[in-house]
Amino acid sequence: MVLAQLGGSITRALAQMSKATVVDEKVLGDCLNEITRALLQSDVRFQTVRDVQTNIRKIVNLETLAAGTNKHRIIQQAVFSELCSMLDPGKPAFVPKKGKPSVVMFVGLQGSGKTTTCTKYARYYQLKGFKPSVVCADTFRAGAFDQLKQNATKARIPFYGSYTESDPVKIAVDGLERFRKENSDLIIIDTSGRHKQEAALFEEMRQVAEATKPDLVIFVMDGSIGQAAFGQAQAFKQSASVGAVIVTKMDGHANGGGALSAVAATKSPVIFIGTGEHLHELEVFDVRPFVSRLLG
Numbered sequence: 601m602v603l604a605q606l607g608g609s610i611t612r613a614l615a616q617m618s619k620a621t622v623v624d625e626k627v628l629g630d631c632l633n634e635i636t637r638a639l640l641q642s643d644v645r646f647q648t649v650r651d652v653q654t655n656i657r658k659i660v661n662l663e664t665l666a667a668g669t670n671k672h673r674i675i676q677q678a679v680f681s682e683l684c685s686m687l688d689p690g691k692p693a694f695v696p697k698k699g700k701p702s703v704v705m706f707v708g709l710q711g712s713g714k715t716t717t718c719t720k721y722a723r724y725y726q727l728k729g730f731k732p733s734v735v736c737a738d739t740f741r742a743g744a745f746d747q748l749k750q751n752a753t754k755a756r757i758p759f760y761g762s763y764t765e766s767d768p769v770k771i772a773v774d775g776l777e778r779f780r781k782e783n784s785d786l787i788i789i790d791t792s793g794r795h796k797q798e799a800a801l802f803e804e805m806r807q808v809a810e811a812t813k814p815d816l817v818i819f820v821m822d823g824s825i826g827q828a829a830f831g832q833a834q835a836f837k838q839s840a841s842v843g844a845v846i847v848t849k850m851d852g853h854a855n856g857g858g859a860l861s862a863v864a865a866t867k868s869p870v871i872f873i874g875t876g877e878h879l880h881e882l883e884v885f886d887v888r889p890f891v892s893r894l895l896g
């Protein structure tokens with residue numbers, strides 16, 4: 601179930617509940633069952649769905665609610681707040697500050713959208729008045745440097761990479777040095793990906809991180825992987841001290857609800873979502889407005 605459908609199903613369940621003149625256990629139970637079904641169909645993990653249901657039941661205790669209380673409203677508010685909690689790990693990510701040099705390293709599996717997202721991220725901060733730059737430390741995928749170069753040139757963002765150097769650590773360090781001299785206040789390092797979570801990938805990430813001491817490591821993940829997001833985010837988090845996540849391809853038929861909630865379950869804040877292939881198709885991810893929009 602794609603996100604818009606998830607929102608639609610939950611909204612319909614709430615609307616159905618609102619039609620009841622008396623909200624009793626049966627009406628509340630039916631509404632929660634519908635919401636549970638919608639979340640499970642959207643690939644949200646079972647444990648998370650169970651927690652959402654338990655917490656809503658805790659907030660909405662029909663027996664103890666005083667007569668005359670607007671039960672419809674209390675249920676609606678409880679659903680909203682639990683959906684927000686489901687997506688909010690409660691830990692803000694590092695935010696770059698203009699004029700204060702920051703290093704941000706991107707990690708993720710090949711094909712996740714890492715290289716595309718590096719430039720989108722740089723562009724986002726460029727529009728805010730930063731002086732971003734990008735370094736291509738991906739020596740694994742042939743063509744990675746050309747892709748980054750092309751994207752960066754289009755966005756007029758300084759880039760650094762090498763066709764001949766095969767050591768990603770050396771490229772990262774050289775790039776960092778170059779852009780520090782040029783007073784870039786946001787140096788973005790794109791690292792290699794692999795098709796699988798292999799030991800060699802994690803070792804390379806660790807070495808690049810050790811040499812460049814990033815202020816933030818961003819894990820880029822394809823939103824269409826649904827529940828598998830939990831394991832993937834956790835593996836990267838353990839190996840690269842991931843401080844934030846960007847979930848890409850949220851424009852397609854991705855089961856984005858599953859990916860988003862799975863990532864949140866690893867206590868990693870999602871900071872942006874990718875909504876297309878183009879440079880500007882990156883949206884800030886803020887839990888409350890996102891859930892408001894989801895519920896229409």
Ligand code: GDP
Pocket residue numbers: 708709710711712713714715716717793848849850851852873874875876877881
């Ligand atoms: P990398 O191997 O992780 O560096 O992945 P790329 O940046 O090369 O992206 C892989 C493919 O996904 C490319 O065709 C991108 O255009 C596409 N892509 C990246 N982000 C998004 C997104 O948010 N939405 C869509 N629809 N496509 C995306």
